[in-house]
Amino acid sequence: MTEPISWTPIKEFKEILFTQFGGIAKISINRPQVHNAFTPLTVQEMIEAMRMCQDRTDIGVIILTGEGGRAFCSGGDQSVRGHGGYVGEDTLPRLNVLELQKIIRSIPKPVIAMVAGWAIGGGHVLHVVCDLSIAADNARFGQTGPNVGSFDGGFGASYLARVVGQKKAREIWFLCDQYDAQEALDMGLVNKVVPLDKLEETTVAWCHKILQKSPLSLRMLKSSFNAELDGQAGIQELAGNATLLYYLSDEAKEGREAFMEKRQPDFSKFPKFP
Numbered sequence: 001m002t003e004p005i006s007w008t009p010i011k012e013f014k015e016i017l018f019t020q021f022g023g024i025a026k027i028s029i030n031r032p033q034v035h036n037a038f039t040p041l042t043v044q045e046m047i048e049a050m051r052m053c054q055d056r057t058d059i060g061v062i063i064l065t066g067e068g069g070r071a072f073c074s075g076g077d078q079s080v081r082g083h084g085g086y087v088g089e090d091t092l093p094r095l096n097v098l099e100l101q102k103i104i105r106s107i108p109k110p111v112i113a114m115v116a117g118w119a120i121g122g123g124h125v126l127h128v129v130c131d132l133s134i135a136a137d138n139a140r141f142g143q144t145g146p147n148v149g150s151f152d153g154g155f156g157a158s159y160l161a162r163v164v165g166q167k168k169a170r171e172i173w174f175l176c177d178q179y180d181a182q183e184a185l186d187m188g189l190v191n192k193v194v195p196l197d198k199l200e201e202t203t204v205a206w207c208h209k210i211l212q213k214s215p216l217s218l219r220m221l222k223s224s225f226n227a228e229l230d231g232q233a234g235i236q237e238l239a240g241n242a243t244l245l246y247y248l249s250d251e252a253k254e255g256r257e258a259f260m261e262k263r264q265p266d267f268s269k270f271p272k273f274p
């Protein structure tokens with residue numbers, strides 16, 4: 001028998017819900033009245049939650065979603081879009097969602113977009129940058145930038161093109177059409193489509209499968225997938241993981257111990273692999 005899904009709060013925020021069920025963390029935008037459009041504060045809170053997930057050794061996988069069942073996220077909140085970015089309480093215009101995108105890509109744990117309803121504009125880009133996307137049958141996808149005086153030429157364009165191909169990505173941005181869940185599945189934009197009432201159950205089941213896998217193996221795979229696309233930043237991420245693994249070895253420990261003991265290191269006992 002499977003354990004009933006029960007989410008425990010990790011930390012209270014104003015514009016997101018941040019909860020946990022075993023090794024699964026769920027970050028959910030809680031602004032359903034505007035189809036989960038994000039403000040600078042929403043994004044700041046998501047960044048903080050992601051950072052907490054990164055540091056928590058009991059969390060192995062993260063679900064990104066939106067409350068209400070009618071929208072994953074409708075992008076930047078146009079009512080707080082000012083001159084040069086989205087404006088929060090500090091009155092500074094920001095595009096801090098770009099920082100969130102980078103964290104989703106680089107956090108060394110799988111991030112799954114759980115998409116019900118609209119995934120539009122900057123909200124669409126958020127699901128694109130997640131490692132996996134599971135869609136409810138009511139999900140609708142699209143970009144709106146050229147309609148509303150905006151564009152995302154970063155991951156929103158280049159990574160989207162890697163996911164669905166150049167022609168399709170240009171169609172998505174140039175026409176600003178909306179695509180249903182089956183069309184999204186057909187173009188490789190999402191991994192699976194399920195009935196809305198099975199969305200969370202299916203996503204949690206995928207999370208449980210992932211949690212049974214080797215965390216270091218998943219970490220290396222995620223950074224390997226990124227490295228091919230992300231240039232020097234991608235190589236840095238992959239190489240950082242190689243360093244982490246090397247630090248775990250007796251060979252690396254000999255270097256540190258010799259320094260601390262003020263002696264010459266003896267690396268002769270370590271094999272020179274073919």
Ligand code: S0N
Pocket residue numbers: 033034035037074075076077078079095097098118120121122123144145148149150151152153
């Ligand atoms: C999602 C849509 C298609 C749903 O239509 P529907 O079902 O008819 O609902 P509505 O009645 O339109 O919406 C219900 C209520 O929600 C409000 N609302 C919806 N989306 C937003 C939003 N994004 N901002 C503010 N409010 C929103 C509606 O106004 C309505 O409120 P009430 O009930 O009071 O009338 C439809 O809602 C839609 O098309 N929404 C807008 C989608 C959109 O254009 N999003 C912004 C796109 N741009 C970005 O996201 C940019 C992100 C970004 O930060 C960025 C990143 C990188 C580089 C550049 C940028 C950049 O901004 O420039």
